[in-house]
Amino acid sequence: MMESKRPETIVIHADAPLQSTSAVAPPIFQTSTFKAQTDDEYLRLATEPRNDRFYTRYGNPNHSQVAAVVAQLEGTQDALIFPSGMAALSAAVMAFCRHGDHVIAQQHMYAGTHKLLEDILRPLGVECTFVDQTNLAEFARALCDRTRLVMVETPSNPLMKITDLQAVADLAREHGAATLADNTFATPINQRPLDFGIDIAMHSATKYLGGHSDVSAGVLAGRSDVIERIWPYGVKLGFATNAFDSWLLLRGLRTLxxxxxxxxxxxxxxxxxxxxxxxxxxxxxxxxxxxxxxxxxxxxxxxxxxxxxxxxxxxxxxxxxxxxxxxxxxxxxxxxxxxxxxxxxxxxxxxxxxxxxxxxxxxxxxxxxxxxxxxxxxxxxxxxxxxxxxxxxxxxxxxxxxx
Ligand SMILES: Cc1ncc(COP(=O)(O)O)c(C=O)c1O
Known part of the structure; x- marks a missing residue:
């Protein structure tokens, strides 16, 4: 970890320990699969969580490089990369919610997030309550013993309303609910939700992290146990980020x-x-x-x-x-x-x-x-x-x- 370094340095050097060649610019691992020397090694690669040298849907060195940079920018232990912001949100929601569970989200947020909750999660039996993000009492009223996840977005798209990250994180923790903050608009340069007790920072990396309108990607960052819980959902839902997009994302991050x-x-x-x-x-x-x-x-x-x-x-x-x-x-x-x-x-x-x-x-x-x-x-x-x-x-x- 390079946590004592500033963001300007993290974006350039955080992935250095993962570089396995002497190339200054990281190579692109444009491969869907990786060699195993023996059946034992094959089994180890196949069953070790987060292994980035088995099969690209499970992981890829270019994913790990991006994850190292974003995790350190967000001041946390680990991150996962997805082929879009919506894929990242979908994996997180699936990992935390079952039939009968409850999610809280904001009335004002990216409309695609609303659609995910209303059109996909609700028919699967996950109840959703949408609250005014500027009114903490609405979060408090909506929280119940079935609430598994509180999803916030600040500043919100498109009206730039602000959510009190610390207060929402504290309230959710009291009820044993996890919290996810869509940090796309702010970026970790301007705001680090985990510093305020939020569990997961989410990005549509298609936006600022990539920064050049040439890549579609998403990222979740959080503690290792949280990321390990979400990882199998991305694998099973088939959210494979291709190596070139991951490489472009890392290149974009250098100037974030x-x-x-x-x-x-x-x-x-x-x-x-x-x-x-x-x-x-x-x-x-x-x-x-x-x-x-x-x-x-x-x-x-x-x-x-x-x-x-x-x-x-x-x-x-x-x-x-x-x-x-x-x-x-x-x-x-x-x-x-x-x-x-x-x-x-x-x-x-x-x-x-x-x-x-x-x-x-x-x-x-x-x-x-x-x-x-x-x-x-x-x-x-x-x-x-x-x-x-x-x-x-x-x-x-x-x-x-x-x-
Ligand atoms: C705040 C926010 N979150 C999530 C998304 C979804 O990201 P993607 O388009 O990368 O799936 C968007 C897309 O516009 C967004 O603006």
Whole structure:
């Protein structure tokens, strides 16, 4: 373990003890299977949990390298890699919940997590209660002796609401329930849920950990006993992450700290700029003092991250001209890449949610979620300013918000 090292160093060196060749850049173990010299060795490789030289669905050296880096970034013992964030969530839920058990999750969180609980777990007999993450009393009321897992996401997608990690972890522990925090938006550079008593940190590594919009992956990090409990579920459910994607993920992780620092600064400046514009009716960013949970966010986050959302003043017909007016910021799903991207939230979810569900999820017709990239802040502000029709004012405004 390199726990005494800083994140900037961990991302470069944490996997070094696992490197088995003299190559400076780790080789790709592009193989589905590994040689055994004898039947005894074969049996050992096949039955030893977490062995990374038996069969790639069970493990692969490229998985172990990523796991070593993420586990140390999250300040814990072990991690598991999956082919997507949803695969990671599915394995965790399956490992903790049986028919008749109960799960608590948030009303506001990634819609795919809702769908997993509602469309797959509920029909299997796992009851789910969705609570307001900003109200601890709702967690306390929902907890019962059948609750096995409490799933939180902070900041949450897309409204950037904050969950009190320490308080939820304490409450869940009193009831013997495990806790999982989706740490995708914050990244371990800005927030480490296990420092507050959460059992599992989860990432859609497709986002910031990979960081270049070229890989789909997920990660769970936690104590060895927790990770060993989940590992067989990934194996049996068939969640095999290919070696090349794992290698790309490790390569992306090398620059995580640099990227996230820049993205957090860019998002803070953009949030302040947008909040000063009359064409914007609301900005959701925990780094703004006006955010209802700014103080809580400041207590548990190092910086406030690269994600924000905002609402255009007026009706939904304002959205399309605004997005078409942008030349740098690209309309695309996903987030956390080096390039700035945005999504009109109600357009994204209209196929899965009706108007009532969108309203209940807090998704107003003009809500836009922005993932800030690592471009120069002046160019991003110019792009936004031009699309809002405030050409020439953007730079001026930004000098007032320079961090
Ligand atoms: C917060 C959050 N969690 C989980 C996921 C699911 O991850 P993946 O798309 O890698 O399966 C996403 C995807 O957008 C997300 O934003």
């Amino acid at each position: 700290a640099l990227r996230v620092e820049r993205q957090s600064h860019n998002a803070q400046a953009i949030a302040a700029f947008l909040a000063s514009r009359p064409q914007i009716s609301a900005v959701h960013y925990p780094g703004l003092k006006s955010h209802a949970q700014h103080e809580l966010a400041a207590r548990q986050m190092r910086r406030f991250g690269g994600m924000l959302s905002f609402e255009l003043a007026g009706t939904s017909d304002r959205v399309e001209p605004f997005i078409r007016g942008l030349s740098l910021i690209t309309r695309a799903t996903s987030l956390g890449g080096v390039e700035s991207t945005l999504v009109h939230q109600s357009a994204m979810w209209r196929s899965l949610m009706n108007d009532g569900q969108l309203k209940a999820a807090g998704i107003s017709p003009t809500l836009i979620r922005l993932s800030t990239g690592i471009e120069h802040i002046d160019d991003l502000l110019d792009d936004l300013g031009r699309a809002l029709g405030t050409r020439g004012e953007a730079r001026l405004a930004q000098t007032n918000v320079r961090l």
